[in-house]
Amino acid sequence: MSLKIIIFLCSMQSFTCVVAMTCQNKMNETIQQKSRWHKDFSELKLEQVLLKSKIQKTVSLKEHLESKGFEYDAASHVYLVDMGNGVFAVKRDNGNEEGVAEVSAYQLNNFLGLDLVPPTVQRKIDGKWYTLQFFVEGNPKLMSEKTTLSDIQSAVSKKDFSDMNIFSFVIGQYDNHKNNMLVDKNNRLTMFDFEVIRIIQHVQYGGFPFLRRGNWVDVKTNLDGLNSFPFDKFSTLNDPTLEELREVFSPYWAESLILSFYKYIRYMPNKELNYVRWRGFIWVQNKISSRRVAVTDYTENPSLKGLDNLSLKKLEAIFSKPVFQKRHIELILQRATILKNALKK
Numbered sequence: 001m002s003l004k005i006i007i008f009l010c011s012m013q014s015f016t017c018v019v020a021m022t023c024q025n026k027m028n029e030t031i032q033q034k035s036r037w038h039k040d041f042s043e044l045k046l047e048q049v050l051l052k053s054k055i056q057k058t059v060s061l062k063e064h065l066e067s068k069g070f071e072y073d074a075a076s077h078v079y080l081v082d083m084g085n086g087v088f089a090v091k092r093d094n095g096n097e098e099g100v101a102e103v104s105a106y107q108l109n110n111f112l113g114l115d116l117v118p119p120t121v122q123r124k125i126d127g128k129w130y131t132l133q134f135f136v137e138g139n140p141k142l143m144s145e146k147t148t149l150s151d152i153q154s155a156v157s158k159k160d161f162s163d164m165n166i167f168s169f170v171i172g173q174y175d176n177h178k179n180n181m182l183v184d185k186n187n188r189l190t191m192f193d194f195e196v197i198r199i200i201q202h203v204q205y206g207g208f209p210f211l212r213r214g215n216w217v218d219v220k221t222n223l224d225g226l227n228s229f230p231f232d233k234f235s236t237l238n239d240p241t242l243e244e245l246r247e248v249f250s251p252y253w254a255e256s257l258i259l260s261f262y263k264y265i266r267y268m269p270n271k272e273l274n275y276v277r278w279r280g281f282i283w284v285q286n287k288i289s290s291r292r293v294a295v296t297d298y299t300e301n302p303s304l305k306g307l308d309n310l311s312l313k314k315l316e317a318i319f320s321k322p323v324f325q326k327r328h329i330e331l332i333l334q335r336a337t338i339l340k341n342a343l344k345k
């Protein structure tokens, strides 16, 4: 080997070394930066703590909050775990599919730079999968069962509230009741509980979504040929009896879903149930008194720009199969476009 080649190879090696060290430093910097969630730890560092740290103690979240004097309605499958280093996490025994939805929501939130969903991971504990999510301490003044969504809106910034609506619309989080949000001690808004984003849904900006639930049935309707969802062609059942509900919804729905949905109708304004039969499915509008349509009046919101960077490829990396299918991803992209177009007007 000539001297020139040896010198060239040596300099390449040290160049690779410098690049590797720079990357490592960058990684360390990212880990060491603080975040909205923790005064010393970045999101990445918190993810690592959630994934790897030894769990010191587990208590029921409901009992913990009640012991602090908050009248709280946290579900029994939600726990508070001490991860050491002063980091606490919410552990949810919510099954793999819902866990995937929680983590995907966190990742999309990161991709859009929204800072609303706490670091969330899936972790196997004693042979079973759970989600672990950074525990956010709430503003004690807004931790009452009497807290309303308007109280939350008044407490947080215009941008946070607008971001919540942008994110809800795009990701399909229609279950946006006040207990799926939290105002933290610095009056920043926090979102969690994204299990419903797994449901295929069509929504118009300013409206409640139509949800595809139940089975595909080989029944043709005169709406099937329409290219886009027939939003204005829905039928309505007014305060239906169980028999009337069965007549329309079977065979699309199993009897158990019909029975549980029958109880749900009382939460719909005037007990009116809107539905459409389209392309082999029955689509039911989730118009519920305690939910709000996801709209924003803050059209100058800088977060809207983040939507321009979404693509099929990026979303496929965030929303993985088999929980999420191509249709979910296409609809997320479609909703991002609907939102941007609606706000341009």
Ligand SMILES: Nc1ncnc2c1ncn2[C@@H]1O[C@H](COP(=O)(O)OP(=O)(O)OP(=O)(O)O)[C@@H](O)[C@H]1O
Pocket: 061, 073, 074, 075, 078, 090, 092, 118, 133, 134, 135, 136, 137, 179, 180, 181, 182, 192, 193
């Ligand atoms: N990361 C978090 N930080 C702080 N509190 C949290 C966090 N995640 C969840 N909680 C609390 O736990 C409660 C229940 O969590 P979650 O909504 O995921 O469970 P759930 O079973 O869906 O409850 P529900 O059916 O009432 O919506 C929330 O209302 C909230 O008060």
Ligand SMILES: [Mg+2]
Pocket: 179, 180, 193
């Ligand atoms: Mg919830």
